Amino acid sequence: MQLKLKRDMSRKKAILRAATAFFSQKGFSETSMSELSKITGVAGGTIFYHFKNKEELFLAVLENVKADIIEEFGRYFGEKKFENGMEMMEGVILFYLYLAVTMEDHFLLLHRHYPYKLAETNPVCRGHLEAIYNCLADIFEQAILTGQKDGSIGDVNPRKTALIIFSMIDGIARFKTYNLYDAAALCNDVIAACRRMLERRVTPPACPAMPQT
Amino acid sequence: MQLKLKRDMSRKKAILRAATAFFSQKGFSETSMSELSKITGVAGGTIFYHFKNKEELFLAVLENVKADIIEEFGRYFGEKKFENGMEMMEGVILFYLYLAVTMEDHFLLLHRHYPYKLAETNPVCRGHLEAIYNCLADIFEQAILTGQKDGSIGDVNPRKTALIIFSMIDGIARFKTYNLYDAAALCNDVIAACRRMLERRVTPPACPAMPQT
DNA sequence: CTCTAAACTGATTGGTCACTCAGTCAGTTT
DNA sequence: AAACTGACTGAGTGACCAATCAGTTTAGAG
Structure with a gap:
């Protein structure tokens, strides 16, 4: 269970960290969700699992x-x-x-x-x-x-x-x-x-x- | 010839004026060329006739x-x-x-x-x-x-x-x-x-x- | 009126995008 | 071992967009 939680948090945090950098450096509309998923090594749908949109x-x-x-x-x-x-x-x-x-x-x-x-x-x-x-x-x-x-x-x-x-x-x-x-x-x-x-x-x-x- | 020039300039200037408002208020990527053509009452291709891209x-x-x-x-x-x-x-x-x-x-x-x-x-x-x-x-x-x-x-x-x-x-x-x-x-x-x-x-x-x- | 060139048109194209969803899988509970 | 749960996947969808281009209109010169 601990392992599970840790995995979850690291994924979500990784997305959040990457998103911070992307939104800052490229702006909202120039940041693509698929690019974000690529850079965090996560499937496209995962981001939408953690964040509604x-x-x-x-x-x-x-x-x-x-x-x-x-x-x-x-x-x-x-x-x-x-x-x-x-x-x-x-x-x-x-x-x-x-x-x-x-x-x-x-x-x-x-x-x-x-x-x-x-x-x-x-x-x-x-x-x-x-x-x-x-x-x-x-x-x-x-x-x-x-x-x-x-x-x-x-x-x-x-x-x-x-x-x-x-x-x-x-x-x-x-x-x-x-x-x-x-x-x-x-x-x-x-x-x-x-x-x-x-x-x-x-x-x-x-x-x-x-x-x- | 004068009429021709005037028409030309008014179109190009209208596009330029609308583009100024759009780029300012909505930003570059949120400004769509087709929207711009709609608001200036001009066909989509006309903008690309006056401006390369x-x-x-x-x-x-x-x-x-x-x-x-x-x-x-x-x-x-x-x-x-x-x-x-x-x-x-x-x-x-x-x-x-x-x-x-x-x-x-x-x-x-x-x-x-x-x-x-x-x-x-x-x-x-x-x-x-x-x-x-x-x-x-x-x-x-x-x-x-x-x-x-x-x-x-x-x-x-x-x-x-x-x-x-x-x-x-x-x-x-x-x-x-x-x-x-x-x-x-x-x-x-x-x-x-x-x-x-x-x-x-x-x-x-x-x-x-x-x-x- | 004819010709020419510039101005203009809009359907089309190739591409990207956010978002969806049916389904997989690991781990937990019963 | 069966049922369940939450995390995760990735192919698919419809919408939109910049740019193109073959064809039409316009306007003035000869």
């Missing part, structure tokens, strides 16, 4: 992606401690860009059109995407809120600024996967730009030697 | 997109004049977000995967994409260089910062088309964030009343 397989892949991303950030915050909110923001940005390389398939999938189109009609898909994006946006917001408490970050709208930085980092990651620009080369400048964007302004009003321009 | 049709669409985008920015800079570099940057950002709404199809196409995948093997496609992205990146860079000359923008790496802001704005536009967040609601905060990121820091070193922390 192509769309269900995609949803299973997306669910995996969601779980992995949320888990990775959970682990990161479990291990790492930060001096202040600004340091936390820097850490999150670097970790995001790091994940975009090490979990390339996962982010590639999220940079495709299909999941968002499917989300318009499929509430399960929409749920997964919302979970991922809320998780990520919350993390950026948390860094800003922390920084505003400890004084390392200035007076900005936390949620909106979090979304702006999120879209900036995600945009960089996207440019990288499309081979348009090199994210690594921009890394230091991105951090610097964020610091300038967020840092608290020390307005020197009481200084007579420094007249305002 | 589906890929050539896509390239023609992309070329149009390129021309339109470059033309729009050209017109904008022909009409508008700016006080300084920072104002120019603000104008460019707002215009970019404005275009992402009014020319939604064009930007949707650029947010898809297919053109970048095709660019890996097709130099013509790669050329179009490079032209678009260089044009846009140059515009952001130009604003920064202008601002650094007139003192409205501080000492940052012009090219790299241009790419960062570009990816930020493009990320916002992308979030909008995917219905994840509302670009309009973020608009003011994006401008404010950019200003903080770019503005010249007045370090008050000579002021005894303001000790550095």
